Each structure stands twice: as C-alpha cells, then as structure tokens.
Amino acid sequence: MILSSPFDKEPNSVTEIMLWVIAATLPGLFALVYFFGIGIIINILIASITAIVTEALILKLRKRPVKATLFDGSALVTAWLIGLALPPLLPWWMIVVGTAFAITFVKQVYGGLGNNLFNPAMVAYVLLLISFPVQMTSWLPPSELAQNPVGITDTLSYIFTGSGTNGQDIINARQGIDGFTMATPLDHVRTELAQGYRITEIQSSPIISGLSGIGWQWINLAFLLGGLILIIRKIAAWQIPAGVLAGIFLMSLLLYFTDNDQYLSPLFHWFAGATMLGAFFIATDPVTASTTAKGRWLFGLGIGIITVLIRTFGGYPDAIAFAVLLMNMAVPMIDYYTKPKAYGHKTNKGAAADV
Amino acid sequence: MERSSFTSEIPVFEIPGGIHPKENKTLSNQTPIAELPIAKELIINLKGQAGKRSMPIVEAGDYVLKGQIIAKSDGVFSSYQHAPTSGTVKAIEKRPIAHASGLQDLCIVIESDGRDQWCDRNPVSDYHNLSREQILARIFESGIVGLGGASFPSHIKLQRQEGVNTLIINAAECEPYISCDDRLLQENAKEVLQGAQIISHLYHDLNIIVGIEDNKPLAIEALDKARKELAFESLKIGVIPTKYPSGGEKQLIQLLTSKEVPKGKLPADLGLIMHNVGTCFAIYEAILHGKPLVERVVTLTGNACANKGNFKVPFGTPFSHLLDFCQAQEATKIIMGGPMMGFEVKNFNVGIVKATNCIIMAGANELANNQTELACIRCGACMEVCPASLLPQQLYWYAKSDEFDKAEEYDLFDCIECGACAYVCPSNIPLVQYYRYAKSNIRNNRIEKVKSDKARQRHEARLERLERVKREKAERHRKAAETRRKAAEAAGQNDAKKAAVAAALARVQAKKTQTKEETNSSEEPEA
Numbered sequence: 001m002i003l004s005s006p007f008d009k010e011p012n013s014v015t016e017i018m019l020w021v022i023a024a025t026l027p028g029l030f031a032l033v034y035f036f037g038i039g040i041i042i043n044i045l046i047a048s049i050t051a052i053v054t055e056a057l058i059l060k061l062r063k064r065p066v067k068a069t070l071f072d073g074s075a076l077v078t079a080w081l082i083g084l085a086l087p088p089l090l091p092w093w094m095i096v097v098g099t100a101f102a103i104t105f106v107k108q109v110y111g112g113l114g115n116n117l118f119n120p121a122m123v124a125y126v127l128l129l130i131s132f133p134v135q136m137t138s139w140l141p142p143s144e145l146a147q148n149p150v151g152i153t154d155t156l157s158y159i160f161t162g163s164g165t166n167g168q169d170i171i172n173a174r175q176g177i178d179g180f181t182m183a184t185p186l187d188h189v190r191t192e193l194a195q196g197y198r199i200t201e202i203q204s205s206p207i208i209s210g211l212s213g214i215g216w217q218w219i220n221l222a223f224l225l226g227g228l229i230l231i232i233r234k235i236a237a238w239q240i241p242a243g244v245l246a247g248i249f250l251m252s253l254l255l256y257f258t259d260n261d262q263y264l265s266p267l268f269h270w271f272a273g274a275t276m277l278g279a280f281f282i283a284t285d286p287v288t289a290s291t292t293a294k295g296r297w298l299f300g301l302g303i304g305i306i307t308v309l310i311r312t313f314g315g316y317p318d319a320i321a322f323a324v325l326l327m328n329m330a331v332p333m334i335d336y337y338t339k340p341k342a343y344g345h346k347t348n349k350g351a352a353a354d355v
Numbered sequence: 356m357e358r359s360s361f362t363s364e365i366p367v368f369e370i371p372g373g374i375h376p377k378e379n380k381t382l383s384n385q386t387p388i389a390e391l392p393i394a395k396e397l398i399i400n401l402k403g404q405a406g407k408r409s410m411p412i413v414e415a416g417d418y419v420l421k422g423q424i425i426a427k428s429d430g431v432f433s434s435y436q437h438a439p440t441s442g443t444v445k446a447i448e449k450r451p452i453a454h455a456s457g458l459q460d461l462c463i464v465i466e467s468d469g470r471d472q473w474c475d476r477n478p479v480s481d482y483h484n485l486s487r488e489q490i491l492a493r494i495f496e497s498g499i500v501g502l503g504g505a506s507f508p509s510h511i512k513l514q515r516q517e518g519v520n521t522l523i524i525n526a527a528e529c530e531p532y533i534s535c536d537d538r539l540l541q542e543n544a545k546e547v548l549q550g551a552q553i554i555s556h557l558y559h560d561l562n563i564i565v566g567i568e569d570n571k572p573l574a575i576e577a578l579d580k581a582r583k584e585l586a587f588e589s590l591k592i593g594v595i596p597t598k599y600p601s602g603g604e605k606q607l608i609q610l611l612t613s614k615e616v617p618k619g620k621l622p623a624d625l626g627l628i629m630h631n632v633g634t635c636f637a638i639y640e641a642i643l644h645g646k647p648l649v650e651r652v653v654t655l656t657g658n659a660c661a662n663k664g665n666f667k668v669p670f671g672t673p674f675s676h677l678l679d680f681c682q683a684q685e686a687t688k689i690i691m692g693g694p695m696m697g698f699e700v701k702n703f704n705v706g707i708v709k710a711t712n713c714i715i716m717a718g719a720n721e722l723a724n725n726q727t728e729l730a731c732i733r734c735g736a737c738m739e740v741c742p743a744s745l746l747p748q749q750l751y752w753y754a755k756s757d758e759f760d761k762a763e764e765y766d767l768f769d770c771i772e773c774g775a776c777a778y779v780c781p782s783n784i785p786l787v788q789y790y791r792y793a794k795s796n797i798r799n800n801r802i803e804k805v806k807s808d809k810a811r812q813r814h815e816a817r818l819e820r821l822e823r824v825k826r827e828k829a830e831r832h833r834k835a836a837e838t839r840r841k842a843a844e845a846a847g848q849n850d851a852k853k854a855a856v857a858a859a860l861a862r863v864q865a866k867k868t869q870t871k872e873e874t875n876s877s878e879e880p881e882a
Contacts, residue, residue: 004455004788006774007722008376008531008694012781014729068727114730114782237735286734291748293738335749342766343605343743344618 018073020235022080025281028223029084035142035215039088039155044080046092046159050099051079058108074113078102081121081282085274085321086128087139089150089158089170094132098124118328119288122321129321137317139184140174142215145206147175176206185213186273187317189264198261212272220271227280236284239293243300244279244307245270251308269308278303278320288328295331295338302327359572361579363594365564368613370606372740373598374775376531376695378570383656384534386664388542391680393440393471397671398706399425399463400452404506406432411463417444420474422647425463428495434508435498437647438474439669442467453674453691453705455698462706465671476645487516487557490642497641498648498709502633503602504692506710509634519558520626523611524551524635526567526574527595527602530693533713535652536632538665540567540574543636544581548590550635553642554628561628563590566607570597599695600773604629606742618769633712653677653711658718659686671706674714678703683716687723690715694722695774729782737776737786743769747776751786754793759800762793770794835865 032040055075059066082099102124110116129136143149150158150173157165164172183191185207192202202208211217230236248269255263269275274282283289283303290299303323310319402408409426419425419438426436442465450462482490495510503525524547528536540547555561567575575592582590593611595601605616607629614625622629630638633651640646650669655662661682668677674689683689690697691711700714707714715722737747745766753762770790777786842857 004785004791005692005697005772006695006778006787007688007690007697007699007717007724008778009724009726009783010374010376010779012779013726013783014732014781017732017734017781068729072729074732112730114732234736286732289733291733291735291738292746339746339749339765340744342618342745342769343609344615344620344769345766346615 015071015073017235018077020233021077021230021281022073024226024229024235025080025084025223025277027226028219028277031215031219031222032084032088035144035219036088036140037143037150037155038152039090039140039150039159040083042092042155042159043086043088043090043095044083046095047079047083047086047099048076050096051075051082051103054100054103055108058104059112062108062112064112069112072113075103075107078107078120078124081277082124084277084281085121085125087136089138089140089155089173090128090135091162092159094128094135098128101127114287116287117331119282119285119324121285122282122324125321126325129316137183137187138170138174139187141176141207142213145176145214146173148172183207184273184317185216185268186311188213190311190317193262199264200261211270212268216273217271220276223276223280227276230280230284236280237286237289237296239296240284240289240300241279243297243302244275244283244304245300247301247304247306248275248308249304250301251305252312255308255312263312269311273311273318274320275307278307278324282320283324283327288324288331290331290334290338292335292338292340294340295334298334298338299327299331302330357570357572358597359569359575359594361569361572361575361592361594364591365593365611367593367595368610370598370601370609370742371744372742372775373600374740374778375597376599376778378597379532379656380534380537380570382532383654383663383665384537388538388652388665388667391666391668391672391677393467393469393669394672394676395467396445396673397439397442397465397467397669398450398673398704399436399439399465399671400450400706400708401426401436401461401463402433402452403436403670403708403710404434404500404508406434406508408461409433409436411447411461413444413447413463415444415446418442419444419465420472422476422649423474424496424647425465428508432508432511434500434510435496435647436463436670437498437649438465439649439671440465440467441470441472451702451705453700453708453711457702463671478645479642482553482556482642490553490557493642494638496647497637499634499637499641500648500709501631502637502651502709502712503631504696504710504712506708509630509638512628512630513554513557515621515623516558518626519623519628520561521628522551522554522558522561522563523607523627523629524563524565524632525602525604525607525629526565526571526578526632527607528571528632529568529597529599529602530695530697530713531599532656532715533654533693534656535654535665535712537571537574538654539632539636539652540571541577544574544577545584546639547632547635548578548581548585548587549643550637550639551590551630552585552587553638554630554635564593564611565590566593566595566602566611568597568601569594599775600742600771603742603771603773605771648709651709651711653707654713655681655716656713657683657686657690657716658721659683660716668707668711670709673704673706674700675703677707677714678716681716685718686716687719687721688715688717690717690722695778696772724783726783728784731780731782731784734781736779736781740775740779742773742775743771745770747786750793751784751789754789757796759793759797763797767793767797831865831868835861838865 056066056070102120106118106120106123107116154164188207189202207213231238249266252266252269256265290296306323306326307319407429411426413425420441423438425438428434445464445466447463449459452460491510499509500506526536551563595610616622637648650667652665653668654665689700691700733748741747749765750762750767772787774787839858839861842861
C-alpha cells in the first residue's frame, strides 16, 4: 500500500483522551465518596468489569480485533460514568444489567465505538431508572446528616445481599438525623412543592444549604473543577458545557422571574443533581454530541433547557439523562444545518482596503 | 526555533485552523547553498510540470549543451525543458518517475560529459526595452514553472493582465524541514526582488508584498537589506506567525489581505497574483542572464542525511546520486517534498523534477507513524485545525461509505490536502488518503458520466432514425395502395384486363421508388 502524506503525526491517541476523561472525574469521585461512602467506588468497579467483559465477548462474536479495541479505553469511560451516576447502594446485578445493556445494545449493535447514536451511559441510567424507580431514586443522606452512617462492610452487604450486615433494611441507611428518609435536594424540593410548600419554606430543611444542598454543592463544584481541566486540555469541546450551563441558566432564570417562590434559582439548578457531571462529562461524549462548532452550542443549550423543564414540570427529579438522549436524537439534524461555510464560500465582507 | 522581531509592515489577519508541527528547519538552513558533482546520467521527466507532457525535439545520440532546448511545450498547457548539463542524449524512453505510485513515463536520458558547458545565452541588459509579449515569451521559452511545489507553468499565470494590482511573493515556506526558499533569500534576496520587479514591469507596476513566516529572521533581514540596496522602498514585508499551512496560496492571501478567493475564481479576480521566491529568482536568471530553468535549490535533510543543507541540483539528477552523496544508506524512508504534503519515493533511479524542493532521508523513528488506525470518535480535532473550515470528520464518514454526493455537498473539493487533520487525529486515521480516494472516484465518475451521456444520446438518435425510416416505409406502402386503388377505379369494371395491368405497373413503380429510398436512407451518415 502507498502510504500517503502526512508523515508527521502529533503524539496523541484515543486512549490518552479516555484516560484524561477518567482522571478528570477524580475530584468529583472523591467528593461523592466523601459524602456517600465507598458505594460509588464499588459501583464503578462492578460497571468496569462488566463493561470490559461484555465488550470483549461482543467483539469476539463480531469477529473484530479484541485487543486493539478493548484497550482504547472507551468501554472503561462508559462504565466509569455509569458508576458515577448510580446511587451508592444499588444492588450489584442492576449495575451489571445496565452496563451490559449499554455496551451491547447501545454501543456494539450500532457498530462499536464511534457509530452509536445514543450516549451508552445515559441509556443504561434511563433503563435502570424506569425499570427500578425506587432503588434508582434512593440516594443516601450525606454522611453528616445520616442517622445511621454506613460503613464499608455494610455497604458491601447492601450491594451484594440487599440488606445490612445485621439484616437491617436499606431504609435504615437512608434515614436522616431528623428521622425522615432522606432524598436528594432536587427530589426534596420537588416533593415539598407538590405538597404546596413555597421555596422559602423548603429552604429551611437541613438538606438545603448554600448553593444547593449539603454535599451536592461540593460534588458539583468538584465535577466543575475536573471539567475545567478537560476544557483546558482541549479534551472536551468547551461549547457543549457552556451551552448546557447557559441553557439551564436562561430557562431557570425565566421561570425564576415569573415566580421566585415557585421555581428554583438558576444557581440552585447549576449546583444540584447531576448538572456539572452531565455538562462536562456526559454531554461532551464526542461520538453522540454534535460535531460542529455552532451545533455544539445548540446541542448544549437544548440539554440545558430540557433539563430545567423536566426538573420543573416532569415526572422525575433530575433530567440530565433524558435531556442528553433527546438531544442525541437531534444531532444529525443539528449537524446538517450548522455546517460551517468553507473557504471561498463566504462573501468577502470586511476585507481590508486595497493593500 | 528563533523568531524574527521584525514587525510586519502590513496588517496580518487570521486564518482558521492550522497546526504547529516540529519545524526541523535548522537541520538544513545553517550552511550556504552549495553545488554537487554532476551525476553521470540525468533522467528528465517530460511530464515534470503541471499539465501536459513536453514534446521532445532531440533524438538519441544528439549532443546537447547545457541550457539547450530538448523538449517544447505542447503549446497549450505544459512547458519547455532544457538540457541541465552538456552531454549526449542516450535515450528517450519510459523510465520510472518521481511519483507516489512509482509510475513510468517518457523521459529524456542524458549522459553528461562532465564539462557542464553552456549553450549560447541571450541575456537582456535592460528589460524595460522589451514588450510584455517579448518578456512573456522569454519566460515561456525558459521553461519557468512555479517552484513552490505545484510546478504550474508561470507564463500561463502571468497571462492575465487586467485588474491585477498586487504581487505577493510567497516566502512563507510553512512545511517543516524545507529551507530552500529561506536560504535563497538569505543569499540572493536582491536577485529575487529583481525578479519580482520584472513581474511588476509586466503589469506596469504592481504593489509588491513579501509574505514570510517569522521563523526566518535572517531571510527577513536580507530582504530588508536588498530592498535598501535596490532603492525599492515600495516593497512591503508581511511577517506572518509561523503556522502550517500559512504558505498555501489561498491561506497566504487570507493572511495578508483578509480576503478569500471565491470558489471557482482565481486570485487574479481579487487583483492578486502570487509567485514563489524560487520562481522570482528563476525569472531574474532567465531575463537578465539568459539562463533557462535547468536547476533548482533542493533541501537535502533528515536524520539519515550526512550532508544536510541546500544544494543547486540540475533537473534529472537521480535520487540515487543524491542519496549516495548524503550517505543515506541508513534511511528508513525517502520523502520528496515536506513531511506534510510530500510523498514517499521507493525507486531511487528517478530524476528530480522542477517541483522537488526537498528530499527527506528519514532516520530510525523519524516521521515513523506506528500507531494503528482506530475508529473515529468525532472529537472534532480535525475540524479545529482545518484551514478551509471543512468538517473533515463528516468528509471521512462519507468518503469511507462511498457516499460521494454527500462528500461533495460537504465541499470535499475545497480540501487542499494539507494534512493538518490527519496530523492531529487521535485515532490516527489517514484522512487525506480517504479524501484523495473520494476525489479521484468523483472525477472518474464525472468522466464516465460524460461518456455515458454521449452514448445515450447516440443510442436515442439511432432509435429515432430507425423509427423514422419505418414510418416513411409505411407511408409509401399506403400511397402505393392508394395509387393502385385509383387506377382500378379509373379503369372501371368494364375492362378488368386493363385494370390488372395497371395494378401490376403501379406495383413495379412502387417497388422501384422504395428500393431507391432505402438505398438513400442506408447512406445516411451516423448521427
């Protein structure tokens, strides 16, 4: 074969990009572990093993080179994001089902890396969310608010047997210091609003504090930090998170202005739930995001707006996953209509006077 | 690498994209341009320029002097070729040529006699006395083509006079490794500028701008000095930041004027013409010294090259001669041109051509790309560096799946094949290769379409003709029958015998005309 130019090559690789993504999630991961215990790490481990085994099996079935593809790191990133998104004491087999489904039906069935239409991690999340809504919305209280803090052995016991080491129910672990079952700040606000409380009243709850809620604000700040590393290293396209945050901001500001006692502030939306994880790590999956500069803005804005709408008016407390999947569907169209003008196709506007 | 502190004398604009590969210019730009011993055998490729093959006017056995015309332009789109040294024409035959695929083509092979003796030259002391046509004719007959790499015949580029107001001298030399223009300016800036003045004279005075990257501080200094010596103060030096591919014609125009050459138009439509430093020097030599283009400055470089530097090399000098001179036995790869747009030469018995600006003799691990090709993850790194603002990731997708109409819709033909996309691709996809594949397929399809359209038209014309003949035949039969019937009626029932005779006569008559017409119609020429 004639190898054509160029002969020079920047030393970079897909694996390097994937490893950077994983590295950049570490601040967020530490924050999650700090507030919710090591359940998250177990999630990631189970998801990673499942992803790699599934990917290897399917590649073998598809008669593709296993080694070259398996170690591109993409399956690991999917697993890692699934692990970060799931609640900490989820039964192990649910993680396996979700991850295996994502790798098999969302990634490999479409033709493997680069060909999938939908974000695999988010499909796994949504699949589990609609199949097991109770477990999937059972977040623990942040450690400082927990009535019965969960230790390492208890965590493992809950994940692998469904109950604590002494046979206690998972409800036990979810109890807050006030004796009530804890929910995430977003979930809490939504339930209270449904019961007719006003935002000002809800804000007196112990879980709500600072930018959003105890724990969650720090988790979001940590993911924001990691995300900025991705942007600075040019691993992720900056337009997407900028679009997501702008979309959330604009939509929630609009609602906030109409009634600030009924709708959450833009700042709360920014630092609650999966906003920063979603904006910097999930929406930026290049395979399923828009690939043009303008398109990335639109893609991000769409996610932001849909997220606020579902959080406010929909049936689920958080909505990053749904928003990402909905916008994934719009990507081919966005890409088509945002093709940049190539050299020589523009009119010579603002050209310099004759030199 | 050292950057020039010289401030650009004209505003410099931005181009989208671009990359910063390792420049590697200091490997070769530290020593003056030198000469090489002449090779025993020179192989001059008759298709050594853009366009068509030149037509040989010598025969095997002829003795030729250096500078003597050995091949003429086909008159439309090719150029003259001259004997690069004195010697005997050994053969005019098919030889491998400097081409990516190792093609063969017609070459004039000259055995040098070692004397390197010039033919009679005809220098002009004052070209101001010559008419535009006379100067153009000299440039044409001196075999001058663009020496930046494309080898486009210069006389064609200089033909259009109307509306042109600015000459840009392309001294950007943005490809890594190459330093022939840099050295030429350092040593012959004055001559280069005089060449530019000749071009300017052709148009009755142009604004002249030199576009040069800031990684050539010495060349910029030399230009500044030469300008003073020539009292050529109207010359403007446009210093652009070093970035690949700033030296592309369209890119340099955008950098220096902020204008884009509209699709399907030429720089001349914006009032601009651009010529390379080497071309200006060649024009100077051709007019003021009567020297046709028989040699050029070639950068010999790469880690496996023991004699790195720039050399005046006669055209047709075999690669093997140069490799021997550079003791490049250890080279892992020989590249003609730069690392970004050049191609690998596998057969070393090919002669250098007018476009050979650089030969890289790559050492171990130099320009060696060992990564495996992975799937495209649509990261868009290629899009960020594309100087033509294309979507290389989409073009790749459509080229790979043979969706050529889609690829065209995504402006495949605006791709200048600079290779920036492939350089940054984390999946190590040879993107340019896919684009070349799609382009050549589309070009072939177009040719096929023209052919099939013609065939279809011919076929339709034939069917129509056959149909017409059939209709005419039927009409004749009908008329004959009519005549018979009338004849029978005229004869009336009273004389049946007469009627039978009349009918027979009518039949004969009808048959006669029919044969005659059929002969006619078969003689009808093919549509």
